[in-house]
Amino acid sequence: MLRLSHELYLQMVAHCISGLPDEACGVLAGDPDSGAVARCYPTRNAAASARVYTVDSKDLLWADRDAERQGTQLIGVFHSHTHTDAYPSPTDVTQAPDPAWHYVVVSLRDTHPVVRSYRIAGGAVEEESVVVLGHAAVAVAV
Helix, strand or coil, rough: EEEEEEHHHHHHHHHHHHHCCCEEEEEEECCCCCCCCEEEEEEEEEECCCCCCCCHHHHHHHHHCCCCCCCCCEEEEEECCCCCCCHHHHHHHHEEEEEEECEEECCCCCCEECCCCCCEEEEEEEEEEEEEECCCCCCEEE
């Protein structure tokens, strides 16, 4: 399960919208055991593409070091799909580096963003719940 505050949820979705027409991306830091997100790090999409994303290596290094300074660690990555469902593409699956990470996809295909999170290990994709905590706790997916 992935848990994040309403503020971090909005920050992630806003970054995805601001990246249009390209895919936007970023990384999430928090507690790997509970899936609680403490920080959202919007990053540049080094691929500058509407079909694929590559987290900028300098942004990734900065986020990793900052998370460590904050007493957390990177626990996931998020990116947008500009014209498709919130489900990992075959490219997303092959690029998933860590089976312990949360892989969040924000679909901007429809009028309202759809946010879903997955665990990807050995090519297998398993959806997990996303819980947004805050004003009124809302289960976003599953």
